[in-house]
Amino acid sequence: MADEKIKKVSIVCSKGSLEGIYPALIMANGARMEGIEVNLFFTFFGMDAITRKKMKKIKVATVGNPAMGIPTLIGALPGMSAFATKMMQKKMDELDIPPVDEFIEMISAAGAKLYACKASVDMFGLTKEDFVDEVESILTVGDFYELSAGGQIIFT
Amino acid sequence: MSTKEIAGNTVNLTEDGYLTDPSQWTKEIAEAIAAEEGITLSEAHWKVIDFLKKDYEATGTLASIRRINKTGGIPTKEFYTLFPDGPLKKAARIAGLSRPASCV
Numbered sequence: 001m002a003d004e005k006i007k008k009v010s011i012v013c014s015k016g017s018l019e020g021i022y023p024a025l026i027m028a029n030g031a032r033m034e035g036i037e038v039n040l041f042f043t044f045f046g047m048d049a050i051t052r053k054k055m056k057k058i059k060v061a062t063v064g065n066p067a068m069g070i071p072t073l074i075g076a077l078p079g080m081s082a083f084a085t086k087m088m089q090k091k092m093d094e095l096d097i098p099p100v101d102e103f104i105e106m107i108s109a110a111g112a113k114l115y116a117c118k119a120s121v122d123m124f125g126l127t128k129e130d131f132v133d134e135v136e137s138i139l140t141v142g143d144f145y146e147l148s149a150g151g152q153i154i155f156t
Numbered sequence: 157m158s159t160k161e162i163a164g165n166t167v168n169l170t171e172d173g174y175l176t177d178p179s180q181w182t183k184e185i186a187e188a189i190a191a192e193e194g195i196t197l198s199e200a201h202w203k204v205i206d207f208l209k210k211d212y213e214a215t216g217t218l219a220s221i222r223r224i225n226k227t228g229g230i231p232t233k234e235f236y237t238l239f240p241d242g243p244l245k246k247a248a249r250i251a252g253l254s255r256p257a258s259c260v
Contacts, residue, residue, distance in 0.1 A: 026259055026260060033221070033256075
């Protein structure tokens with residue numbers, strides 16, 4: 001007998017770099033494409049993906065990222081991160097992977113529910129108004145677990 | 157691969173029920189596959205199917221949900237409402253096209 005289908009996932013997006021945000025967004029969108037119920041929870045710098053002022057300025061980390069193959073000192077040169085980001089965005093556009101702001105709209109339109117983390121919101125001094133309209137509400141970690149009941153939790 | 161009779165036509169299907177040859181597709185087959193998925197095709201559904209088929213002929217690949225929105229003019233929310241629980245897979249199967257092979 002085939003294993004039971006996944007019906008519900010809660011995905012935590014905790015990192016604010018391009019390579020930190022996209023896996024969470026792609027997994028959330030992919031889950032909706034499979035008809036899986038999705039809660040997407042943004043915490044710490046992951047909240048940049050839903051913050052109006054920051055979501056269009058997401059960059060690839062070229063420092064402290066050994067997989068990039070760029071020595072740290074070169075990665076730290078002005079413009080390196082912007083350059084790497086531009087290259088990656090171009091490639092993603094070819095693959096029909098939307099920019100972060102459009103992706104957030106798309107995931108919300110697909111029926112996923114988006115939330116921000118209360119502890120991080122308080123820590124960074126943000127309010128609901130700092131986030132795009134697609135964000136449903138600001139949740140405590142307790143609310144998040146309650147919401148995630150009966151599903152899988154994925155931390156990115 | 158297997159063969160199956162759908163709406164009076166014998167068609168070749170993949171293991172998960174996608175037509176292997178888009179030229180075997182007819183509107184009656186689309187209606188029959190949609191019925192299997194619990195969908196009654198309305199004009200709005202046909203708009204999606206027509207776009208997917210036309211786009212496939214032009215590009216040789218199945219359109220992404222983003223492309224269905226931006227080029228096909230079908231809002232993502234509407235697309236998910238028309239084909240609930242796995243819209244691209246269902247729409248592709250009904251349109252007689254291959255299984256979605258992209259992550260987005």
